Amino acid sequence: MRRLKTSALVVLLAAAALSQTASQLQSDAVRRVGVHLACLCGTCKNTVADCPMLECHFAKPARVRIASLLAQGKSDTEIIEIFVKEYGKQVLAVPPAEGFNLLAWTMPFVAIAAGLMLIWVFIQRFRKPPTAPSAVPDETLSRYRDEIEKDLARLD
Amino acid sequence: MENLGSLAVLLAFCLGVYAFLASLLGGWKNRPFLVASAERSVLAIWFLLTLPSAILVTALLTGDFRLAYVAAHSNRAMPALYKFAAWWGGQEGSLLFWSWLLSCYAAVVVLTNRRKHRRIMPFVTATLMATQVFFLILNAFVASPFQVLAVGREVTAVPDGRGLNPLLQYWAMAMHPPTLYLGYVGFAVPFAFAMGSLITREPGDAWIHTTRRWTIVTWLFQSCGILLGAGWAYAVLGWGGYWAWDPVENASLLPWLTATAFLHSVMMQEKKGMMKVWNMVLVSATFWLCIFGTFLTRSGVVSSVHAFAQSPIGKYFVVFLGIIFAVAAYLILDRLDYLKSEARLESVISRESSFLFNNLILVASCFAVLWGTLFPVISEAVTGEKISVDAPFFNRVNVPIGLFLLFLTGVGPLFAWRRTSLEGLRRNFLWPSVAGLALIAVLLVLGVRHFYALVCFGLCLFVAWTIVAEFYKGARAIRARTGQNWIAATVELTHRNTRRYGGYVVHMGIVFMFLGFAGAAFNKHSTVEVRMGDTFRIGRYDLRVLDLREGDNENYTWQHAVIEVRHNGRPAGTLEPERRFYKSSEQATSEVAIRRRLNEDLYLNYAGLSNEDPSKAVIQAYVFPLVSWIWIGSATLIFGSLICLIPSKVRREYPRTQVVGVAERYAAVKN
Numbered sequence: 001m002r003r004l005k006t007s008a009l010v011v012l013l014a015a016a017a018l019s020q021t022a023s024q025l026q027s028d029a030v031r032r033v034g035v036h037l038a039c040l041c042g043t044c045k046n047t048v049a050d051c052p053m054l055e056c057h058f059a060k061p062a063r064v065r066i067a068s069l070l071a072q073g074k075s076d077t078e079i080i081e082i083f084v085k086e087y088g089k090q091v092l093a094v095p096p097a098e099g100f101n102l103l104a105w106t107m108p109f110v111a112i113a114a115g116l117m118l119i120w121v122f123i124q125r126f127r128k129p130p131t132a133p134s135a136v137p138d139e140t141l142s143r144y145r146d147e148i149e150k151d152l153a154r155l156d
Numbered sequence: 157m158e159n160l161g162s163l164a165v166l167l168a169f170c171l172g173v174y175a176f177l178a179s180l181l182g183g184w185k186n187r188p189f190l191v192a193s194a195e196r197s198v199l200a201i202w203f204l205l206t207l208p209s210a211i212l213v214t215a216l217l218t219g220d221f222r223l224a225y226v227a228a229h230s231n232r233a234m235p236a237l238y239k240f241a242a243w244w245g246g247q248e249g250s251l252l253f254w255s256w257l258l259s260c261y262a263a264v265v266v267l268t269n270r271r272k273h274r275r276i277m278p279f280v281t282a283t284l285m286a287t288q289v290f291f292l293i294l295n296a297f298v299a300s301p302f303q304v305l306a307v308g309r310e311v312t313a314v315p316d317g318r319g320l321n322p323l324l325q326y327w328a329m330a331m332h333p334p335t336l337y338l339g340y341v342g343f344a345v346p347f348a349f350a351m352g353s354l355i356t357r358e359p360g361d362a363w364i365h366t367t368r369r370w371t372i373v374t375w376l377f378q379s380c381g382i383l384l385g386a387g388w389a390y391a392v393l394g395w396g397g398y399w400a401w402d403p404v405e406n407a408s409l410l411p412w413l414t415a416t417a418f419l420h421s422v423m424m425q426e427k428k429g430m431m432k433v434w435n436m437v438l439v440s441a442t443f444w445l446c447i448f449g450t451f452l453t454r455s456g457v458v459s460s461v462h463a464f465a466q467s468p469i470g471k472y473f474v475v476f477l478g479i480i481f482a483v484a485a486y487l488i489l490d491r492l493d494y495l496k497s498e499a500r501l502e503s504v505i506s507r508e509s510s511f512l513f514n515n516l517i518l519v520a521s522c523f524a525v526l527w528g529t530l531f532p533v534i535s536e537a538v539t540g541e542k543i544s545v546d547a548p549f550f551n552r553v554n555v556p557i558g559l560f561l562l563f564l565t566g567v568g569p570l571f572a573w574r575r576t577s578l579e580g581l582r583r584n585f586l587w588p589s590v591a592g593l594a595l596i597a598v599l600l601v602l603g604v605r606h607f608y609a610l611v612c613f614g615l616c617l618f619v620a621w622t623i624v625a626e627f628y629k630g631a632r633a634i635r636a637r638t639g640q641n642w643i644a645a646t647v648e649l650t651h652r653n654t655r656r657y658g659g660y661v662v663h664m665g666i667v668f669m670f671l672g673f674a675g676a677a678f679n680k681h682s683t684v685e686v687r688m689g690d691t692f693r694i695g696r697y698d699l700r701v702l703d704l705r706e707g708d709n710e711n712y713t714w715q716h717a718v719i720e721v722r723h724n725g726r727p728a729g730t731l732e733p734e735r736r737f738y739k740s741s742e743q744a745t746s747e748v749a750i751r752r753r754l755n756e757d758l759y760l761n762y763a764g765l766s767n768e769d770p771s772k773a774v775i776q777a778y779v780f781p782l783v784s785w786i787w788i789g790s791a792t793l794i795f796g797s798l799i800c801l802i803p804s805k806v807r808r809e810y811p812r813t814q815v816v817g818v819a820e821r822y823a824a825v826k827n
Contacts, residue, residue, distance in 0.1 A: 035548065038544035044400070044402075045400050045401055045402050045403075045546050045547055046400065046546065046547060047546060047547065047548065050395075055764070055767075088541065088542060089541055089542070089543050090541075090542040090543055090544050091544070092543065092544060093546040093547075093548050093549070094544070094545065094546065094548050094552070095531065095535065095543045095544075095545060095549070096543075099539070100535060100538055100539050101535060101539075101543060103531075104527070104528070104535070104545065105553070107523075107524075107527050108520065108523060108524035108528075108553050111520050111523045111527075112516065112517075112520045112557075115516040115519065115520055116516065119509075119513070119516060122512065123509065123512075126430070126497060126500050
């Protein structure tokens with residue numbers, strides 16, 4: 001009986017939500033939840049909050065539902081869980097950061113780290129080797145140095 | 157006529173196979189006659205592909221609705237421009253277009269290199285022809301554009317075709333595919349030269365010098381293609397977005413990123429003879445990604461708005477992609493000794509190492525985009541569960557990477573080659589950094605709290621300052637010597653080293669674009685349902701509905717709103733968004749009304765009549781701050797790339813620092 005009552009309430013609330021205007025369906029609260037949900041209409045890659053199609057067969061009913069669930073006092077995470085239960089994880093706009101899907105988030109940065117290591121190896125390998133001890137006697141060198149200094153002075 | 161077209165494609169295929177084999181054999185066994193005949197075949201293939209292309213275009217223009225392709229992609233009511241654009245509007249036609257473009261490029265390569273690069277040219281021709289043959293297989297046997305409609309054994313014609321999707325009947329959309337293809341196809345040329353030089357172990361960097369300009373041209377086409385697509389989405393789709401991280405959009409971005417990396421790292425090879433292996437990898441990866449992008453668009457592996465009808469074409473691409481990968485990987489690995497670096501890194505703080513980081517970040521962002529695009533497929537294969545990777549993922553991963561890249565854009569060019577002293581760093585970076593930080597502080601005081609936007613604005617000023625300072629310093633030196641005015645001195649400076657200063661202009665374009673991207677953090681949106689006389693408000697705009705009209709013509713029905721705009725209380729004209737519903741295609745389109753200004757755009761979309769109360773119109777109003785800077789940045793980027801293509805006044809030779817190995821030196825000491 002209680003279940004029946006709840007579902008009647010849901011229907012009532014949904015009906016109330018349906019009669020909401022398009023502008024109310026774009027309220028901040030609906031958007032706040034909607035950005036976490038993928039629009040599964042099959043053509044766009046947007047979230048429920050951002051789907052631009054006014055009469056989108058997925059985003060619009062989803063917004064109505066979010067509005068009615070919010071009206072029932074459900075929290076954001078509860079609403080998202082309800083959607084996941086119904087549509088699977090596909091309804092999440094981004095892969096959940098758990099299990100295999102963690103890779104989606106980590107791989108780009110792992111790649112950067114690997115690249116940095118590669119650069120490190122490259123720098124180590126291609127660093128100019130330290131100059132070996134010179135075979136030229138010091139006095140010859142200093143004679144050349146003096147010459148260079150003189151030339152430079154003349155330039156100024 | 158369609159039989160003639162099919163025959164020409166078949167002949168082109170045969171000649172393509174011949175040209176491939178003849179140039180390979182001729183190059184290998186050193187038979188100039190075979191090589192010459194292969195090169196003439198290349199020219200003949202161009203003719204043989206121009207003919208069917210002309211036949212198809214004629215059929216589209218005259219409305220020969222016996223052809224399945226014409227019936228599906230053209231109709232009588234379409235303007236001639238879009239009938240012509242229908243050439244690349246569908247699968248079969250666009251593949252023919254691909255083939256034809258490649259044959260044009262191949263013909264130009266053969267004609268301009270008649271007396272040059274004789275040793276590597278046979279293999280260049282062979283590489284180009286291998287690609288050509290692949291596409292000709294598709295044209296001739298898999299997706300022929302010359303299939304006729306038939307009932308039983310009798311050829312029939314439909315009275316009128318389905319026409320091009322009205323959303324695509326927009327000038328930027330007619331231009332977008334061909335420019336993108338010009339970029340995609342064009343990269344076959346640098347790749348072919350790279351392969352040619354690998355196969356022959358050609359000493360030196362002839363391939364780099366030859367393909368330098370090609371690379372810039374194809375990069376420019378790729379950039380234009382991507383930006384035209386973005387501009388079209390903004391002006392036509394009615395939601396004000398310019399990038400949605402759709403798989404096909406991503407596919408066009410991937411080779412652009414690696415090509416950008418290549419354009420930079422090529423300088424290392426030119427000036428220092430370093431990173432030869434890496435450049436080979438980049439040029440191969442770019443070409444591979446170009447083909448991969450074409451594959452993604454056409455195979456239906458990932459779901460996308462842009463995808464062509466699903467077809468069996470995918471497996472052919474997989475095979476070809478495998479071949480490219482195998483051949484390029486084998487050649488590079490087999491010839492590592494010939495690709496040895498000629499110089500050494502002298503300091504970690506140098507232009508050389510800044511290029512390493514630039515390449516790392518570009519390739520990493522390429523990888524991040526590729527990874528996100530393919531992850532749904534990978535994840536489903538591994539876990540069996542479908543997941544979505546939507547725009548928020550790409551934004552979260554790529555925004556920090558992009559900002560770091562922007563930072564490098566400012567830092568890299570100011571590092572000196574070989575080594576940079578701390579004093580030099582201080583001199584170059586003190587004021588730009590102060591300016592950037594000061595801007596962030598001012599914005600914080602003004603109440604801007606969006607972290608990434610703040611960083612982005614600060615970096616934009618930092619980079620812009622360094623670029624302007626480079627021009628200022630150079631122009632001042634020239635002025636001091638010649639007494640020219642500032643403008644003449646700047647032009648003179650740019651003309652002396654067009655690639656360097658053109659590159660700076662391109663960087664400036666990127667700065668402008670980032671400014672526009674950052675503006676998206678402050679977008680405002682409101683959807684209202686209004687009657688005539690109603691008023692509503694968004695941002696600093698007061699809007700009043702003056703008139704709502706409906707009408708009908710033979711092509712479409714329309715709903716039209718006239719909306720008076722007041723900006724900060726002052727009258728600012730009217731905007732007239734319209735919604736159309738095309739009868740033949742049963743497709744609705746938006747004719748959005750945009751008030752474009754440098755600081756922000758007011759963007760109105762007539763979304764339709766309200767479901768609940770049909771006397772009301774639904775208007776979606778948006779304010780997009782700074783979005784115009786994306787288009788200004790695009791124009792700047794194109795201008796800068798064109799500067800790079802002008803030959804420099806002063807010819808530059810880059811003497812290489814000779815490596816004197818340690819071993820030799822010790823040997824000298826011992827002796």
